[in-house]
Amino acid sequence: MPKVVSRSAVSSSTDARPTASAAAALRVYYCICGEFILVIERSLSALPKRQTDGATIIRCQDSDTENAIVLKLNAISTDPVLVERPGGHERQYRFSCPRCNLLVGYQSTPPPVKSGPYMYILSGALTQMQGQVPKDAFDGEAALGLSEAGTQ
Numbered sequence: 417m418p419k420v421v422s423r424s425a426v427s428s429s430t431d432a433r434p435t436a437s438a439a440a441a442l443r444v445y446y447c448i449c450g451e452f453i454l455v456i457e458r459s460l461s462a463l464p465k466r467q468t469d470g471a472t473i474i475r476c477q478d479s480d481t482e483n484a485i486v487l488k489l490n491a492i493s494t495d496p497v498l499v500e501r502p503g504g505h506e507r508q509y510r511f512s513c514p515r516c517n518l519l520v521g522y523q524s525t526p527p528p529v530k531s532g533p534y535m536y537i538l539s540g541a542l543t544q545m546q547g548q549v550p551k552d553a554f555d556g557e558a559a560l561g562l563s564e565a566g567t568q
Contacts, residue, residue, distance in 0.1 A: 443457070446542065446545075447513040448516075448543065448550075450546050450547045451515040451516065453542055454537070455488045456486070456487040456488075457486045457487070469536075471537060471539060472538075475533065476533060477530070487530075489511065489521075489529045491512060491529075492511065493510070493527040494512050496508060496509045507524065509522060519541065520542060522536050539552050540552040540555055
C-alpha cells in the first residue's frame with residue numbers, strides 16, 4: 417500500500433485588522449436548570465427594561481431609527497396568556513425552557529419567535545454562568561409574602 421502523507425499549513429498575520437464579526441462578541445445565556453436558551457449580540461443588562469414587569473426589551477425587527485438585535489432563542493412556545501395590566505389587558509405568547517418548562521420570556525405577537533417588533537426576557541430567568549442562579553432570580557419574592565422556608 418502506498419504511504420499517505422498529509423500536510424497542513426496554518427497562516428496568520430499580525431498586520432490584519434479585525435473584522436466586524438470578529439469584534440462582535442456573542443453572549444450566551446442559560447436557564448437556571450443549565451439548559452442553553454439564548455445567544456445574543458448584546459448583554460441583556462445593557463438593554464432597556466419594561467416598566468410594567470421589569471422584563472428586558474429586545475428589538476426583533478428593524479425600525480427607521482434602530483436595527484434589530486441578532487439573537488437565537490432555544491425555547492418552546494406555550495399557550496397565550498391574557499395578563500391584566502393597569503388600563504387594560506395584554507396578550508402574552510410565552511416561551512419556556514425546553515428542559516424544565518421555566519417561563520423565560522414572551523412576545524405580544526403569535527409565534528414564531530421574532531414575528532413582532534419586540535420580545536421580552538423575564539428578569540431573573542436567565543444567567544450567563546451555566547448552573548448558577550442569577551442575582552435577580554428572587555426579586556419580588558418579598559412582595560409575594562414568601563418566607564425563607566418557602567411558605568407563607
